[in-house]
Amino acid sequence: MRDGPDVADVVVVGGGPAGLAAAAEAARGGLKVVVCERNHAIGEPVRTSGGSFIRPLRRLGVPSSCWHPVHRIRVIGPTTDVVKTYRTAVGCVLDVRATYQWLAAQAVDAGAEIRLKAHVEGPLRADGATGTGRVSGVRVRDPFRGVHELHSRVVVDASGHTGFLAREAGMRPRNERSAVGLELELRAPGYDADEAVFWLGDDIAPGGYGWAFPCGAGRVRLGVGVVRPDSDAEPRVLLDRLLDAFRSLAGPASPAGAIEMHSGLMPVIPPRATQLVGDGLVVVGDAGGQGSTLLGEGIRYAITAGRIAGTSLVEAGGDYSRRGLASYPRRWRRSTGRDMAISYAVNTRICDYGDAQWDRAIRRLDRLTPKQAARVFASDFSPGWAVSVLMTDPSLLLSLARAVSRRAAGRGAASQRAQSP
Ligand SMILES: Cc1cc2nc3c(=O)[nH]c(=O)nc-3n(C[C@H](O)[C@H](O)[C@H](O)COP(=O)(O)OP(=O)(O)OC[C@H]3O[C@@H](n4cnc5c(N)ncnc54)[C@H](O)[C@@H]3O)c2cc1C
Known part of the structure; x- marks a missing residue:
């Protein structure tokens, strides 16, 4: 355990794309930023498929080494099949680890500190009360300091699906609906690395969809997602079935074996249901339901929201009240609100x-x-x-x-x- 008070301007809870982007922007503006990530490495374990779009990623400055481009998008329905072809690729599949670690490098270069295996247990309140007073830091457990208090002037809830700090502060609803995804990353050299596929219909994923996203080096992410509680279908059973459909696409003679398994949850909450700022608390990314619920795409939206939030933290000039931070929700709604709604x-x-x-x-x-x-x-x-x-x-x-x-x-x-x- 280390001695002395542990103090920062900004504590970011969660080292996913939203938290890292917010941290980089806030640190670039001169704030002392600490990111607490409960896992042992940024980008691990992978919980997401990485499907995205090249133009917006370029606009965000993500290097092209972080993605694999796709030139065809096929949608296979119960009895229909449509394919859209792009001479210049528009869609891509991110190398999730590389992308998140690139974001982490940006945050570190800007001066933020990232603490790994740092599990945030709950908020600290300025008046010592639970659930009411201004948030003034977090209680955190890590291997160097044990359980300790990390004080800050403002906390960013970038904890992903749970959004537990925002929920506890009454700033967002419970996850009444969530997308549940299960995915295998396969070595499948026979699969066409230029084509991403979506499967729709009751057989593959009732109320959801199945996907095959090629990610380069002879690998493909094959997954299924359903929305709970709308569907009670079991993703494991569906994925097993999808593997058969995939094998016929990849060529039955070609090997297709799992190398990684990914799973995760994404909130499906109305985009305006979350109050994005409270006194001493800011919510970004999945914690604030800021991803697109159409296809479950959230990474670039999380980066965008994180950057907007980070800029607002700097511009607030130390006034981390709801009023002082009001530019963040306003700008976010202007940039993405219509599409998310x-x-x-x-x-x-x-x-x-x-x-x-x-x-x-x-x-x-x-x-x-x-x-x-x-x-x-x-x-x-x-x-x-x-x-x-x-x-x-x-x-x-x-x-x-x-x-x-x-x-x-x-x-x-x-x-x-x-x-x-
Ligand atoms: C199966 C699946 C497939 C998906 N596919 C795609 C896709 O193809 N394309 C796409 O763009 N998006 C996809 N998404 C959505 C995308 O993953 C999310 O929108 C995105 O990760 C949100 O980023 P975030 O930073 O808000 O949250 P997260 O990436 O979830 O990051 C939150 C971080 O907070 C940490 N954390 C949580 N609690 C604590 C705590 N108490 N203390 C410390 N740290 C904590 C977590 O360990 C995690 O690292 C998918 C999601 C799922 C579940």
């Missing part, structure tokens, strides 16, 4: 799709140009995209608008219920 509305609409509806949706996807389809996969519902789709398939826009207005009506009814005595 539409993704969530679509998620709630398609979660109980049966085979016939999936086939219909895939035929609709077939009508879109590769560029338009890529934007759907990437949850990019910009006005430019809407105008171009209006020319190709106006009924798709209508259906999206219906999903969003149904979601808004549901929200209105819920808030009326909450207000009525």
